[in-house]
Amino acid sequence: MTGITAYGAYIPRTRLQKSAIADANDWFDASLRGLARGERSVCNWDEDTITMAVEAGQDCLSVLDAGSVNTLYLASTTLPFLDRQNSVVVTQALNLGDDLRTMDVAASQRAGTSALIAMLESGPSPGNALLVASEHRRSKCGSRAEMLWGDGAAAVSVGNEDVIADYLGSETYVTDFVDHYRGEDSTIDYEWEERWIRDEGYLKSVPLVVSRLLDKTGVKPSDIAHFVLACDQARTPGAVARKIGISADAVIDNHIGDLGVAGVAHPILLLTEALEKAKTGDLILLTGFGQGSDAVLLRATDALAGKRPVTGFSGALARRREDANYNRFLSFNNLVDREVGKRGELDKQSYLAAMYRRKDLLTGFIGGKCRSCGTVQIPREKYCVNPECGALDSQDDHPMSAVKGRVMTWTADRLTFDWNPPAYFGLVEFEGGGRLMMDFTEVEPDTMDTGVEVSVHFRIRQFDNQRGFRKYFWKATPAQQ
Amino acid sequence: MASGIKDKAVILGMGCSKFGERWDASPADLMSEAFEESLADAGIDKNQIEMAWFGAGIDAYNVGSSAMPLSIALRLPNIPVTKVENMCATGTEAFRGAVYAVASGACDIALALGVEKLKDVGYGGLPQRTRGVENDMYWPNLSAPGAFAQLASGYRARHGVDKGDLKRAMAHVSVKSHANGARNPKAHLQREITEEQAMNAPYIAEPIGLFDCCGVSDGAACAIVCTPEIARALGKADLVSVKALQLAASNGEEASFSQWDGSYLKTTRIAAQRAYDEAGIRKPREEVSMTEVHDCFSITELVTMEDLQLSDEGQAVRDVLNGDFDADGRIPCQIDGGLKCFGHPIGASGLRMIYENYLQFHGRAGDRQLKGPRLALNHNLGGFPHQNICSISIIGRYQ
Numbered sequence: 001m002t003g004i005t006a007y008g009a010y011i012p013r014t015r016l017q018k019s020a021i022a023d024a025n026d027w028f029d030a031s032l033r034g035l036a037r038g039e040r041s042v043c044n045w046d047e048d049t050i051t052m053a054v055e056a057g058q059d060c061l062s063v064l065d066a067g068s069v070n071t072l073y074l075a076s077t078t079l080p081f082l083d084r085q086n087s088v089v090v091t092q093a094l095n096l097g098d099d100l101r102t103m104d105v106a107a108s109q110r111a112g113t114s115a116l117i118a119m120l121e122s123g124p125s126p127g128n129a130l131l132v133a134s135e136h137r138r139s140k141c142g143s144r145a146e147m148l149w150g151d152g153a154a155a156v157s158v159g160n161e162d163v164i165a166d167y168l169g170s171e172t173y174v175t176d177f178v179d180h181y182r183g184e185d186s187t188i189d190y191e192w193e194e195r196w197i198r199d200e201g202y203l204k205s206v207p208l209v210v211s212r213l214l215d216k217t218g219v220k221p222s223d224i225a226h227f228v229l230a231c232d233q234a235r236t237p238g239a240v241a242r243k244i245g246i247s248a249d250a251v252i253d254n255h256i257g258d259l260g261v262a263g264v265a266h267p268i269l270l271l272t273e274a275l276e277k278a279k280t281g282d283l284i285l286l287t288g289f290g291q292g293s294d295a296v297l298l299r300a301t302d303a304l305a306g307k308r309p310v311t312g313f314s315g316a317l318a319r320r321r322e323d324a325n326y327n328r329f330l331s332f333n334n335l336v337d338r339e340v341g342k343r344g345e346l347d348k349q350s351y352l353a354a355m356y357r358r359k360d361l362l363t364g365f366i367g368g369k370c371r372s373c374g375t376v377q378i379p380r381e382k383y384c385v386n387p388e389c390g391a392l393d394s395q396d397d398h399p400m401s402a403v404k405g406r407v408m409t410w411t412a413d414r415l416t417f418d419w420n421p422p423a424y425f426g427l428v429e430f431e432g433g434g435r436l437m438m439d440f441t442e443v444e445p446d447t448m449d450t451g452v453e454v455s456v457h458f459r460i461r462q463f464d465n466q467r468g469f470r471k472y473f474w475k476a477t478p479a480q481q
Numbered sequence: 482m483a484s485g486i487k488d489k490a491v492i493l494g495m496g497c498s499k500f501g502e503r504w505d506a507s508p509a510d511l512m513s514e515a516f517e518e519s520l521a522d523a524g525i526d527k528n529q530i531e532m533a534w535f536g537a538g539i540d541a542y543n544v545g546s547s548a549m550p551l552s553i554a555l556r557l558p559n560i561p562v563t564k565v566e567n568m569c570a571t572g573t574e575a576f577r578g579a580v581y582a583v584a585s586g587a588c589d590i591a592l593a594l595g596v597e598k599l600k601d602v603g604y605g606g607l608p609q610r611t612r613g614v615e616n617d618m619y620w621p622n623l624s625a626p627g628a629f630a631q632l633a634s635g636y637r638a639r640h641g642v643d644k645g646d647l648k649r650a651m652a653h654v655s656v657k658s659h660a661n662g663a664r665n666p667k668a669h670l671q672r673e674i675t676e677e678q679a680m681n682a683p684y685i686a687e688p689i690g691l692f693d694c695c696g697v698s699d700g701a702a703c704a705i706v707c708t709p710e711i712a713r714a715l716g717k718a719d720l721v722s723v724k725a726l727q728l729a730a731s732n733g734e735e736a737s738f739s740q741w742d743g744s745y746l747k748t749t750r751i752a753a754q755r756a757y758d759e760a761g762i763r764k765p766r767e768e769v770s771m772t773e774v775h776d777c778f779s780i781t782e783l784v785t786m787e788d789l790q791l792s793d794e795g796q797a798v799r800d801v802l803n804g805d806f807d808a809d810g811r812i813p814c815q816i817d818g819g820l821k822c823f824g825h826p827i828g829a830s831g832l833r834m835i836y837e838n839y840l841q842f843h844g845r846a847g848d849r850q851l852k853g854p855r856l857a858l859n860h861n862l863g864g865f866p867h868q869n870i871c872s873i874s875i876i877g878r879y880q
Contacts, residue, residue: 343609343624351614362618377737379619385737409635409743409866413627413686415606422687425621426631427867433739437867439621450638450743461619473619 008059038257071129113288135263150260221245368395494523536575536595538827568863572831597826635743662818698824773834
């Protein structure tokens with residue numbers, strides 16, 4: 001039977017304290033103070049929809065054979081590239097090979113649930129299809145959205161073997177309901193009135209699509225154990241559940257106060273939480289809202305408990321670092337015109353031909369392992385670096401993105417340009433050999449030292465704002481955090 | 482077996498511009514300032530120079546990437562001029578070219594001149610540059626202090642040195658150099674500092690603080706060289722000769738092979754041994770009278786004392802704090818103030834160091850004159866601790 005076969009989650013570590021948003025903005029809009037409870041996830045300056053998708057994908061692949069993945073869909077309304085398939089970048093960073101179907105799905109908050117339905121309905125085929133939903137939401141300074149939204153990503157795989165949640169059916173209701181929109185020339189949503197969205201939107205389209213699905217599948221609303229409705233209106237999911245007849249206990253909380261609503265990623269993120277909570281036989285109702293509604297009905301199997309990813313939703317939520325610096329959040333999201341200094345002015349042209357030539361290193365973090373002497377090195381070069389060997393063209397591909405390393409030398413550089421100074425970097429020695437002078441990210445003050453264990457993460461290396469490009473590479477992060 | 486360069490070339494004359502924030506001077510102005518001094522010192526006419534080597538380390542900044550800036554600035558009579566660039570070893574590379582030319586007999590008299598005009602580009606510190614198409618895609622944006630600060634972490638880990646002790650020794654390195662620089666009218670920074678100032682200055686790249694960094698300056702230095710025979714024929718006595726010229730370039734092992742631990746400069750160790758061999762030095766601590774080392778940052782100088790075999794491994798902190806390398810110590814280091822007080826106009830530094838040797842050997846070092854120096858060692862390190870070029874020159878009295 002077709003169904004969900006694995007899941008994974010990623011939430012950026014940084015949690016902006018909402019009181020900081022209110023402190024900076026309630027002089028203008030006193031109502032923000034009422035929303036200023038808890039915190040929200042925010043991307044670091046070097047995170048975006050692609051990097052979070054890679055992280056969520058990796059988490060999912062901690063319990064799924066990467067070799068079985070034959071499809072990767074990336075769902076988001078905040079894709080970094082409008083024309084360059086973002087899902088291919090994710091695929092290559094995950095080292096999923098070059099013979100799978102890829103697609104970006106966008107343009108609605110329903111993108112994730114709709115992509116999932118497409119995968120579930122694609123019929124039996126060997127292997128697994130991976131959906132990654134990821135969102136890095138941008139909103140205006142001092143807006144309600146800034147208070148209520150968050151950043152995050154989640155991944156689920158669909159297949160016919162080792163299913164952890166059986167697919168029982170789905171329904172979609174479409175209507176051109178414009179609660180908000182973002183035109184091609186904007187990076188920020190324009191929203192209509194909250195009460196209208198609730199009454200004419202959520203409370204009408206979701207019950208409609210759910211009732212059609214329940215009728216079709218012969219399931220009673222009261223049998224639903226977990227109900228997912230992503231929504232930045234705190235009380236609306238409960239109201240929708242009540243209207244349908246779903247138990248209040250079944251409603252998966254939207255985590256507005258400790259995560260924020262992460263757009264297209266949010267329903268999939270909440271689904272991963274539901275999967276963490278579900279017991280064998282539990283019915284999970286996933287809905288998606290945007291120009292109508294999607295509804296997907298799943299039933300947990302007895303394989304579910306054995307398929308917990310390394311991090312998962314609860315792990316990702318718990319992995320946090322408080323930040324009360326609202327100004328830093330504005331800077332990371334280009335909401336202020338920050339003075340970056342002369343070193344920040346350096347032209348950052350991206351040389352696409354060279355980038356393509358080096359894509360194995362840059363995107364896949366693939367080094368080389370010498371066939372003659374076994375020495376690992378990254379980057380892979382023509383001659384083996386072992387002075388006792390020096391063989392020519394002897395290095396086989398050696399993926400290193402999952403290999404832990406240890407810091408040999410390091411510093412915290414306040415002279416060089418960095419969006420979040422000081423810039424930490426240093427020489428990392430990898431388990432099994434290979435070393436690289438590389439950027440670090442997410443380093444807490446006074447925690448770095450020689451010998452610290454690190455893992456590597458796919459991150460933005462540099463923005464080329466002059467040409468609208470961004471470069472990615474891998475950075476080291478203390479493994480314990 | 483090659484016989485090496487020892488005593489095959491002598492210095493006929495040298496010049497060095499005032500180093501500093503030379504807002505008033507173009508690269509050509511700096512070149513002529515050093516050149517005129519060297520010509521007067523050598524007592525020759527410009528037209529007697531047959532070949533020239535021109536060192537500029539960051540060619541894109543103000544001098545341009547060819548030999549022409551030198552040839553045009555000095556109006557040289559269409560002689561062969563070669564541009565050399567090898568990071569911080571650039572000045573020494575220019576000198577090496579000129580010395581090899583006269584030693585080979587390709588010409589009688591050759592000029593080596595290095596210049597850099599860092600202060601026209603608006604940066605505090607070295608300019609932010611591209612590292613090339615491929616490197617820019619994955620190298621950290623490491624600044625020079627960010628690169629060298631890592632030596633401190635590697636050194637601490639290797640030798641179990643306390644953070645505070647290392648920082649104090651680093652401070653002593655800078656305090657000593659400032660004290661020396663205060664007695665040098667050509668230095669950029671001519672004031673003394675205290676250990677407390679150095680210890681408490683804000684971090685630039687942990688644990689390197691402001692006073693652990695060398696200055697950023699404009700400057701030029703040059704040497705006119707020939708064979709001992711020609712110098713004598715020109716009426717020169719008390720000759721100063723080249724004893725060794727060595728260079729070692731990283732081949733990627735430190736950066737990519739799991740052997741080097743980040744606590745020392747591998748190339749310095751290699752170049753130093755080669756230089757000692759070339760100069761016939763068996764006991765460096767007894768034979769070397771003075772050193773000018775690449776104190777781009779205080780930690781570099783400290784570690785270099787071990788790499789040059791002037792301190793035992795792991796003992797540089799003790800020796801530095803003991804004053805072994807102070808002006809009155811066993812082997813004075815940076816008696817002219819070093820990069821610390823001269824700054825580091827990349828192309829000029831190697832020649833500026835040799836200039837100080839030359840003054841010392843001729844007893845012309847003023848307030849900072851050492852007693853009877855016999856051999857001087859100069860050291861430059863270009864690049865980063867994990868990937869670099871080391872040049873070493875040894876200069877001494879011609880016997």
